[in-house]
Amino acid sequence: MARDQFQTLTEPMYFTLLALGEVRNGAEITSWVNEITKGRIKLAPGTLYALLAQFLENDLIMRIQTDKKGKYYILTDEGKELLSSEVKRLRFLINNYDNYFNK
DSSP: OOGGGGSSOOHHHHHHHHHTTSOEEHHHHHHHHHHHTTTSOOOOHHHHHHHHHHHHHTTSEEEEEEETTEEEEEEOHHHHHHHHHHHHHHHHHHHHHHHHHOO
16 A cells, blocks of 8 residues: 555545544535534545545545445545554644643
């Protein structure tokens, strides 16, 4: 996998992967991300589908079905591992901040 391109996730990447902790289609991903971020992140269709294509190509997600409502996706084990690594990275940053400013 071209892991370097995912070394630091953008917020749209992070929240798209997080949304795929359960089976969702594109519209459901967009709605969930909008809801969980209280409207701060709005995934445009072009952005979302570019991310989904990139994630599929790198085996971070898989398409599990297609029906009249769209294509449905879920995280792979590799996607879960990447998301977990990103959470650890973010916690490390926060801990450094806390240790520096909250002595």
